[in-house]
Amino acid sequence: MDLAICVRNLPANEMADVGRFAEDNGFAEVFVPDGAHGGAMDGEGRLLGRDAFTGFAAMFTATSTVRGTLGVAAAPMHHRLVLPIMASTLYEMSAGRFSLGLGVSHPEQTARFDVTFPDQQIEYMRERIRDLKARSADGMAYGGGWDTLVAALGPRMVQLGAEEADGLILNWLTPEYAAVSVRRVRESASDGSSPRVALYLRFMKADAARHDAESADAMANYRRHFVVQGVTTHEDIVARTTLPRHDLGAARGRLEEYRAAGLDTACISTPRFDSDDRRALQQLTR
Numbered sequence: 001m002d003l004a005i006c007v008r009n010l011p012a013n014e015m016a017d018v019g020r021f022a023e024d025n026g027f028a029e030v031f032v033p034d035g036a037h038g039g040a041m042d043g044e045g046r047l048l049g050r051d052a053f054t055g056f057a058a059m060f061t062a063t064s065t066v067r068g069t070l071g072v073a074a075a076p077m078h079h080r081l082v083l084p085i086m087a088s089t090l091y092e093m094s095a096g097r098f099s100l101g102l103g104v105s106h107p108e109q110t111a112r113f114d115v116t117f118p119d120q121q122i123e124y125m126r127e128r129i130r131d132l133k134a135r136s137a138d139g140m141a142y143g144g145g146w147d148t149l150v151a152a153l154g155p156r157m158v159q160l161g162a163e164e165a166d167g168l169i170l171n172w173l174t175p176e177y178a179a180v181s182v183r184r185v186r187e188s189a190s191d192g193s194s195p196r197v198a199l200y201l202r203f204m205k206a207d208a209a210r211h212d213a214e215s216a217d218a219m220a221n222y223r224r225h226f227v228v229q230g231v232t233t234h235e236d237i238v239a240r241t242t243l244p245r246h247d248l249g250a251a252r253g254r255l256e257e258y259r260a261a262g263l264d265t266a267c268i269s270t271p272r273f274d275s276d277d278r279r280a281l282q283q284l285t286r
Contacts, residue, residue, distance in 0.1 A: 088143025167196030
């Protein structure tokens with residue numbers, strides 16, 4: 001199982017630092033969500049969030065081996081002819097180190113942008129994945145070849161990703177349900193294919209992990225996702241789907257449980273990436 005770092009909402013020059021840190025400390029990849037805060041505002045009504053594509057450009061310029069995955073682009077908010085151009089540009093400049101993650105988003109998020117949420121999410125995503133894979137395969141004048149990964153919560157989207165995409169990006173899973181998802185991917189994958197399975201794992205201080213759990217639980221799709229797993233309180237969500245920052249031994253043990261579940265990539269999420277986060281990441285992997 002490869003280890004990756006997930007960060008969000010960092011200035012582009014700091015993304016270069018993240019990439020160098022990853023290369024120096026045994027992390028194979030860096031994942032960055034698209035748009036960071038999804039159209040959120042601060043207390044004065046100013047728009048939050050930084051462009052992930054620009055951050056990757058800075059990171060690739062400053063590094064030579066670490067991979068980068070946009071995890072994930074909200075498909076309803078990206079024109080189908082613009083997204084592959086951005087992916088090909090980064091794949092070209094990084095000499096093949098970029099992958100594109102794609103998700104259907106959430107009704108709560110698309111509403112902030114006044115964008116219509118798809119009625120038939122599975123078929124919508126199937127068409128978008130096929131279009132992007134065709135563009136990457138031979139539909140670009142330059143920079144083709146990047147992988148397309150799909151963000152999945154429920155079993156139908158997991159199956160779709162296994163059948164159609166180059167990989168999947170999962171989120172907020174207990175080790176037991178991570179193993180269930182991995183099995184479903186392996187059973188549903190097309191003959192001869194082996195889609196990559198990545199999972200976001202929060203490795204944060206308690207207040208930050210609790211805030212993320214509350215934010216996710218406020219969205220209907222995630223709420224159903226938690227109920228299926230039997231994690232119905234914010235305390236349970238943090239305790240059973242994250243790496244405990246206060247107990248490195250327990251965090252390493254939990255990471256081994258995810259390794260045993262069959263994951264290909266564990267994306268360790270430390271969004272601030274300050275000195276405490278960097279020190280914790282180094283200690284986790286010693």
